[in-house]
Amino acid sequence: MTDTSSRPRAVVLLSGGLDSATVLAVALRDGFDVAALSVRYGQRHVAELDAAARIAQRMGVSRHEIVDLDLRAFGGSALTADIPVPKDRADDAIGSGIPVTYVPARNTVFLALALAFAESLGAADIFIGVNALDYSGYPDCRPAFIEAFERLANLATKAGVDGTSRFAIHAPLLHLSKAGIIALGLSLGVDYGDTCSCYDPLVTGEACGHCDACLLRLRGFEAAGVRDPIAYAASSR
Amino acid sequence: MTDTSSRPRAVVLLSGGLDSATVLAVALRDGFDVAALSVRYGQRHVAELDAAARIAQRMGVSRHEIVDLDLRAFGGSALTADIPVPKDRADDAIGSGIPVTYVPARNTVFLALALAFAESLGAADIFIGVNALDYSGYPDCRPAFIEAFERLANLATKAGVDGTSRFAIHAPLLHLSKAGIIALGLSLGVDYGDTCSCYDPLVTGEACGHCDACLLRLRGFEAAGVRDPIAYAASSR
Numbered sequence: 001m002t003d004t005s006s007r008p009r010a011v012v013l014l015s016g017g018l019d020s021a022t023v024l025a026v027a028l029r030d031g032f033d034v035a036a037l038s039v040r041y042g043q044r045h046v047a048e049l050d051a052a053a054r055i056a057q058r059m060g061v062s063r064h065e066i067v068d069l070d071l072r073a074f075g076g077s078a079l080t081a082d083i084p085v086p087k088d089r090a091d092d093a094i095g096s097g098i099p100v101t102y103v104p105a106r107n108t109v110f111l112a113l114a115l116a117f118a119e120s121l122g123a124a125d126i127f128i129g130v131n132a133l134d135y136s137g138y139p140d141c142r143p144a145f146i147e148a149f150e151r152l153a154n155l156a157t158k159a160g161v162d163g164t165s166r167f168a169i170h171a172p173l174l175h176l177s178k179a180g181i182i183a184l185g186l187s188l189g190v191d192y193g194d195t196c197s198c199y200d201p202l203v204t205g206e207a208c209g210h211c212d213a214c215l216l217r218l219r220g221f222e223a224a225g226v227r228d229p230i231a232y233a234a235s236s237r
Numbered sequence: 238m239t240d241t242s243s244r245p246r247a248v249v250l251l252s253g254g255l256d257s258a259t260v261l262a263v264a265l266r267d268g269f270d271v272a273a274l275s276v277r278y279g280q281r282h283v284a285e286l287d288a289a290a291r292i293a294q295r296m297g298v299s300r301h302e303i304v305d306l307d308l309r310a311f312g313g314s315a316l317t318a319d320i321p322v323p324k325d326r327a328d329d330a331i332g333s334g335i336p337v338t339y340v341p342a343r344n345t346v347f348l349a350l351a352l353a354f355a356e357s358l359g360a361a362d363i364f365i366g367v368n369a370l371d372y373s374g375y376p377d378c379r380p381a382f383i384e385a386f387e388r389l390a391n392l393a394t395k396a397g398v399d400g401t402s403r404f405a406i407h408a409p410l411l412h413l414s415k416a417g418i419i420a421l422g423l424s425l426g427v428d429y430g431d432t433c434s435c436y437d438p439l440v441t442g443e444a445c446g447h448c449d450a451c452l453l454r455l456r457g458f459e460a461a462g463v464r465d466p467i468a469y470a471a472s473s474r
Contacts, residue, residue, distance in 0.1 A: 010288075030380075039409050043397055045323050065311075066308050067306070067307070068305065068306070068307060069304070069306045070304070070305060070306070071353065073302050073304055073324040074302075074353050074354050074357040075357050076359075080251055099451040103353075104352075104353045104357045104394065104395070105349060105352040105353035105356050105390075105393055105394055106353070107393070108349040108352055108353070108389065108390075108393045109346075109349040109350060109352075109353055111349075112342060112345040112346040112348075112349035113346060115312050115341075115342040115345055116308060116340075116341045116342035116343070116345070116346055117311050117341075119341035119342055120341045121311075137395065139392065139393060139394055139395055140376065140392075140393045140394070142392065144392050145389070145392045145393055146391075148385070148388055148389040149389060151388075152345065152382070152385040152386060153387055153391050154378060155376065155379065155381050155382045155385050156342055156344070156345045156377045156385075157342055157345075157376055157377070158341070158376055159374040160376065170294035205261075214339075227380075231369075
């Protein structure tokens, strides 16, 4: 067992996808004792939680919590409701506008949960895997959102008020392309075979190869000049 | 059935306590079509959720959602963990410092959920019952926190970005004393017999009469010159 006593603690939001696995590797590289947090929010691609558990165990976090919070009660997204996930969209369509896979206020909810977990643990650092590709489409992935949350965190908490912690929200992928993220993760030893990105995987576990998440991922690996190690449905090739 | 089509929608955070029942009455007075949101977060005083359901039905909301989110996983509070609830504290003790009943980042989490619900409903207004008595002790009840959350909400959401909504966080009790809140609620027809404030109620449902919430409530009714209609444990009188 690794001695974690001397290392500062951090909370990493771990979805089980490519981005959050890379962020976890960055937090570990930076010397943090990591508690990973995943959320079972009614996502149709619940396989990502198995991926999160594999990644957490393989990469060596000191704790992994999966919190249940059923966002289906609110509706309004293709990721949680019975709305078809868009397939085979062109690059310019993926990069413009807010997609139906947007889950209302999801990152606000996830960061709020990470803040509650961090304050309970005495951790002052929170890591989230939002990036430039996301923030073209999702409002709660933009740099201004991350800054506003950091400000809120320091007003919201006992630790922020009595000065025992000064919360920092780290988004180390913010300005990276998908290929840049993959190159960073590979340099830190991430096994992307453990990750799951697809919004609409087959029951057998293969990624569909056609949703926005699969398309961005496949193009990222292509641009990085590396083969994606996960399995895709036969019809996707 | 009331015609709700012409009224703007609002989300009211409804705990089932005296403050949130009053806030609900304010939102209804102001002409909103109200969706109430309660959270089953592992609180020991879960009786407040029955109170919330009674209040929601009695006061005429168009929808009431109770969301499950088990904050016990994070620990750290007398309201969710096996830590004794303080009893019979003096006024100056209640008014100073952050109590053990503080739940880490609770209002950040609750407002984030309210924002997700509001965005799904197309509502731009969110009501929360924080007040001056709370913000002497709880950091996430202070005016600066509410303002920071409003700013975040408008960066976090599709509705805030495309201009279809401009979110407002309403905290109409912010500068009221408990007696002032009670006077306001009575003027709006709130039946405080439906509400539940105690942090540590008996299994039979009576309020303990000794926790901070009971003491503040009892003093509030006394200062307002009104009898509190709820039942207290015999030992509390």
